[in-house]
Amino acid sequence: MPALTFSGVTKSFGNAEVIRDFTAEVPDKEFLVLLGPSGCGKSTMLRMIAGLIDITDGELLFDGERVNELDPKQRNIAFVFQSYALYPHLTVKANIAFPLLMSRFRWWQHIPGIDFFARRAAMRDPEIAGRVHEIAEMMELTPLLGRRPKTLSGGQRQRVALARALVRDPSVYLLDEPLSNLDAKLRAQMRVEISALYERVGTSFVYVTHDQVEAMTMGTRIILMDGGVIQQNGTPKEIYDRPANTFVARFIGSPPMNLIPATLVPGGARLAEDVVVVSNDVPADRVNGNEVLLGVRAERIRLARSGEGIPARVAMIERLGAETIVGFRFGHAEPHTIGASLVRDLYSARIPGDVDVTVGEHCHVELDVRDASWFDVETGERLVSTADMLAAAP
Amino acid sequence: MKRLRIPPVGRWIVVILVVLIASFPVYWMFNTALTPRSELFTGQPLIPDLTRSGEIFAVFTSDVPIFRWLGNSAVVAIGTTASSLMMAVLAGYGLSRYKFRGRGVLGFALFATQMLPEALLIVPLYALFATLGLLNGLLGLVLANTAFVMPVAVWIVKSAMDSVPYEIEEAARVDGCPRFVILMRIMIPLTAPSIAAAAVILFFDGWNEYLFASTFVQDREFWTASVGLSSFIGEFITPLSTVFSAAIVFTIPAIVFFLLVQRQIVSGLTAGSVKG
Numbered sequence: 001m002p003a004l005t006f007s008g009v010t011k012s013f014g015n016a017e018v019i020r021d022f023t024a025e026v027p028d029k030e031f032l033v034l035l036g037p038s039g040c041g042k043s044t045m046l047r048m049i050a051g052l053i054d055i056t057d058g059e060l061l062f063d064g065e066r067v068n069e070l071d072p073k074q075r076n077i078a079f080v081f082q083s084y085a086l087y088p089h090l091t092v093k094a095n096i097a098f099p100l101l102m103s104r105f106r107w108w109q110h111i112p113g114i115d116f117f118a119r120r121a122a123m124r125d126p127e128i129a130g131r132v133h134e135i136a137e138m139m140e141l142t143p144l145l146g147r148r149p150k151t152l153s154g155g156q157r158q159r160v161a162l163a164r165a166l167v168r169d170p171s172v173y174l175l176d177e178p179l180s181n182l183d184a185k186l187r188a189q190m191r192v193e194i195s196a197l198y199e200r201v202g203t204s205f206v207y208v209t210h211d212q213v214e215a216m217t218m219g220t221r222i223i224l225m226d227g228g229v230i231q232q233n234g235t236p237k238e239i240y241d242r243p244a245n246t247f248v249a250r251f252i253g254s255p256p257m258n259l260i261p262a263t264l265v266p267g268g269a270r271l272a273e274d275v276v277v278v279s280n281d282v283p284a285d286r287v288n289g290n291e292v293l294l295g296v297r298a299e300r301i302r303l304a305r306s307g308e309g310i311p312a313r314v315a316m317i318e319r320l321g322a323e324t325i326v327g328f329r330f331g332h333a334e335p336h337t338i339g340a341s342l343v344r345d346l347y348s349a350r351i352p353g354d355v356d357v358t359v360g361e362h363c364h365v366e367l368d369v370r371d372a373s374w375f376d377v378e379t380g381e382r383l384v385s386t387a388d389m390l391a392a393a394p
Numbered sequence: 395m396k397r398l399r400i401p402p403v404g405r406w407i408v409v410i411l412v413v414l415i416a417s418f419p420v421y422w423m424f425n426t427a428l429t430p431r432s433e434l435f436t437g438q439p440l441i442p443d444l445t446r447s448g449e450i451f452a453v454f455t456s457d458v459p460i461f462r463w464l465g466n467s468a469v470v471a472i473g474t475t476a477s478s479l480m481m482a483v484l485a486g487y488g489l490s491r492y493k494f495r496g497r498g499v500l501g502f503a504l505f506a507t508q509m510l511p512e513a514l515l516i517v518p519l520y521a522l523f524a525t526l527g528l529l530n531g532l533l534g535l536v537l538a539n540t541a542f543v544m545p546v547a548v549w550i551v552k553s554a555m556d557s558v559p560y561e562i563e564e565a566a567r568v569d570g571c572p573r574f575v576i577l578m579r580i581m582i583p584l585t586a587p588s589i590a591a592a593a594v595i596l597f598f599d600g601w602n603e604y605l606f607a608s609t610f611v612q613d614r615e616f617w618t619a620s621v622g623l624s625s626f627i628g629e630f631i632t633p634l635s636t637v638f639s640a641a642i643v644f645t646i647p648a649i650v651f652f653l654l655v656q657r658q659i660v661s662g663l664t665a666g667s668v669k670g
Contacts, residue, residue: 050564052568071567073567073569078568079565081561081565085561085564087565087566087580088584099570102566102571102575107572110572110575
């Protein structure tokens with residue numbers, strides 16, 4: 001069960017570079033999630049790990065051994081495809097048993113004619129039959145073993161695909177957006193099942209998704225990518241609490257992190273409406289008067305009908321039941337009503353679901369800036385704050 | 395655009411008309427075979443005289459070596475089908491799945507062979523076969539037919555393999571399947587309907603072929619049924635009933651072959667493999 005090492009991995013299709021200098025160390029038995037928007041190169045990365053496509057440049061190591069030139073079979077991996085990729089002409093049982101047969105067959109057992117008898121004999125082998133039934137039992141597929149994939153529902157097909165991956169004992173499981181074709185309810189159920197599976201098999205998982213909920217709930221480590229480049233590599237908590245740049249801050253979290261323009265002043269920062277927030281946790285390498293972006297999560301914002309905070313006006317409300325997401329703008333200007341301007345300059349606060357607010361209502365915003373994130377206005381990179389320095393200290 | 399809507403009755407009338415037009419030659423062949431020679435030119439009956447059905451098989455008891463000719467036709471048709479399919483499956487898979495320089499040109503070149511009429515190549519082919527000693531034998535016919543019909547089969551198989559999702563093949567690679575086994579165990583079963591359709595086209599082409607058979611083979615012993623059938627046409631007299639009886643006998647193996655493979659020609663085999 002290997003630790004994965006990516007050393008300057010690059011992938012180009014013709015002149016188009018889709019992955020650039022991917023360098024990361026992933027310890028053994030991690031649930032690594034490759035997260036990013038569509039087209040960021042995460043599926044390409046997974047296919048390179050599997051050996052389904054070549055690595056243009058750089059090195060991929062499994063436990064320190066270079067695997068660039070090895071084919072998928074030699075890498076001992078299991079792959080679950082986004083589209084399931086079941087063998088439609090085989091029964092569920094034959095689908096699950098397929099990897100076992102292939103690993104056991106010698107070349108002459110593939111000769112047409114002989115292969116029929118070899119397959120029949122292998123399927124009766126107690127070791128293979130036992131393993132198939134064990135996995136089918138675990139994935140609750142026993143009643144479906146005789147059926148063909150086309151007679152199964154999406155969730156059942158997904159389970160067969162997982163069972164086919166589980167039936168061997170691979171060194172790493174690779175999963176390419178396996179839940180994206182399922183409905184919301186089934187997706188939530190499968191999320192729990194995959195997490196339980198990870199706990200049970202105790203092997204490395206690499207999971208590709210664009211869904212941050214899947215990443216946050218299942219992953220023990222997340223590599224967030226954009227434009228073929230790693231944006232941040234860390235635990236879900238690190239990525240949520242200390243985003244490396246504004247892309248990460250906006251991508252992770254629902255609603256995304258509020259990025260509020262601010263000017264550093266002695267003892268804090270001045271925000272909109274000339275309100276100063278007091279903080280001794282400001283960027284260490286910036287001086288008073290510098291423009292920065294203050295990143296605050298929605299749950300660190302408190303709304304009040306009156307008080308000391310920044311005057312604001314409620315522009316949007318999303319009721320989620322237990323909680324409500326309130327979109328507001330600083331100042332008391334009339335809200336924009338159409339198009340893209342509806343969300344421009346809009347910040348979000350998360351408040352309990354039983355608080356009654358209405359669109360257009362005036363309110364006061366109080367920010368809890370302890371452990372807040374600070375970003376450079378130009379580059380969007382995280383600015384090291386005094387809290388960061390303390391956290392980094394041994 | 396508004397679709398032209400034909401009422402159900404009209405649709406049935408159109409279908410019946412098309413069926414009548416398509417089946418008229420068969421009816422004519424059957425009717426003529428059952429009509430005595432004396433009545434052929436004095437007013438053929440509209441309804442075939444089924445009491446004379448046995449006459450159709452009289453051709454077997456004549457001195458014509460019909461079994462021999464049918465056997466030769468079968469060898470040519472099965473040989474053409476088997477050799478063409480074997481190459482078409484490999485070529486179709488290669489053209490569908492491997493990226494190489496000149497792939498498009500090669501595909502077009504295969505297609506372009508269908509633009510040349512067979513008659514154009516018959517003289518150079520004759521010269522070539524004479525040199526190679528392939529005249530007057532069935533192997534030469536199999537080779538010549540294969541050369542002409544194989545490209546059609548390649549295109550049919552290639553198109554079918556194009557429609558098989560890549561992921562299925564990738565899944566097989568991850569499961570430890572060598573390339574050739576992927577072809578045999580995954581791709582061929584999934585494209586079986588198209589391969590069967592190609593087989594029907596190839597078989598019929600080999601079975602019906604006349605031009606090469608009449609040119610390359612002189613020995614009566616190696617005639618195919620199509621050449622034998624045409625030999626009934628004499629300078630002064632053509633025994634129409636015999637010709638049509640033999641024609642019926644000639645069509646039966648082709649129909650049997652079609653019935654055998656038609657079960658394979660069903661679509662939707664890949665259903666359920668990928669999302670949906």
